[in-house]
Amino acid sequence: VKPPAGEEHLARLYFGTDFCQTLLPTPRALRAALEARGGSEAGFTLVTPPVNDDGLARIAALLDVLVHDPARTRAEVVVNDWGALRLVARAGGRPRPVLGRLMTRFLRDPRLAPPAPSQGETAADTAPASSAYGRLLASMGVEHVEVDSGRPGIPVDFARLGLRPSVHVGWASVSRGRVCLYAGLAQPDLAKFTSSTRCRRECRTYEAAVADADANASTRAPLVAAGNAIFERHDEALVEQALACASRHGGRVVLRERAFSETAWALADLPRARRWLDTELPS
């Protein structure tokens, strides 16, 4: 996925993954990504996963790189962990923390029916909800929240929370665990499927389309098993839902080439984003 040609300055580079601590970049890789952004004015977003204390120390080292980057005022860190949020919040807004996709909970079960068009995007419940929660996030410098466009809708009351959305387009994360299907590939059975299984980053080599083996299953939603997560591939309706959500709430859309890619681009100019998606959204 590339940013809109000639308009790279309007885009924001996402680097990192929401899902797996093993894939946290090294400080050196982060510096390389910052340099790859080149002299453009593109914003930079480091994406981080849920972490244990070892992972949090690694995030701290990455934060140190970002804090000393000349473009730190436009830098963000997506956090999918309350500890990581505290860590980033201590940096005082440079870079800014963004609440990650795993932190904003609502159902994205591909077996559920989408809401009727008349029900709008908040057809189901709205979560998370309270103003007090919004104030808590604000006190930690959170202004943006990442969401997936999934079924049934994007039921987040952004206004109540005082947040703007970054809506991911292409895939919606459905489920994620510490135990990875792929990590055990090269391991004996006894070493497979633990949260401490050492992997060879097999997720960089393989992914799988998955379907219910039951021919009479109620859903035939296109699902992908990538890394330690399952994703639903967006159909046109879910893409439109994402664009509508970003438009209504002053947000942006985030597009990555594959569900588990470590780089992505985001665009807040939605007319441009629509044209961009038409050319870049993987078929």
Add this chain to the structure above:
Amino acid sequence: VSAARPLRIASPISVAEEIDGLATAGANELYCGVLPRAWVDRHGPTVWLNRRGPDKANLRSFGELERLVARAHQRGLAVRVTLNSPYYDERQLADAVVVAKAIQATGADGVIVGDPALVLALRDDDVPLDVTLSSMAAVHNVEACRFFVDLGVRRIVLPRYVTLDEIRTLRQGLPDVELEVFILNDGCVYEEAHCATTHTEGAFCMTDWRYDFARLDGEALGADEAHGLARNVEAHKRWIWYVTNCGGTYTERGIPNGPCGLCAIAELADLGVDCLKIVGREAHPFRKRRSVEMVRAIVDRVNDGGSADEARAASREIRETPEHCDAGFMCYFRTAPEARNP
């Protein structure tokens, strides 16, 4: 083994009549859920007040809860009540606070909460209940725990698949916080807190998936690669069978098969874990009682000075299924050999 604090055993319960059996079996604490009719009327049967549905797992009224609490207290058992949905919407959140106040009025000792917005609401409303953080909050590091401790949480249930090394680090960083870990039954294929599916549609992770693998570089899979991937899927399906209680089976003597951390109890005691959680509020009373007996047998052995090796041997003996123990897939605290000896 030098446990700083005696290990406690938290047992699930769904009706007051189970109390005597669970107390006799050796439980120190009970946890339960309540699903008042008013909640179902207002939010419908598919919006759960806690992590279990409206069938067998929950008490039906605060009156029932009050009787359960009184009887439990007579037996010296504390009672915590689950309010551990992953999130509540605006209306549900307000109602959950009302429910929490009603729980407090029954004399219950605390609530188990997973939604940070509810933790915050209980604090802001001065609801005088001890708050235990549910595994639904998915905290794996000291900073994350501190986030919730600052909001008033006093005990933290660590998520499934936390490792012994991680517990050690958490305990060192959180000397003033009670830590609880899963010890028996009901695993989860994914991180429960990071699963956006609903069990009202059946367990998504138990779907019999058909995998169609591809290389990301566009090259065709080689025969060896395809074979290795297929073999890995077979192993993964075996692991899921263990995680989901070995298909709900029991041994001939009625020992429930399924996820188990008995072997690690001596180490957990040594690490300063405070409480061992048995899962399964909805289970048959016999399974709950048997589960408590199993955990109690090992905890007593450890408290009596038994070594970690002795505790492990006793655990295998109690389980009666050495073939399942040897498979490794049933263990809550299995550490990958490479990680143990890098």
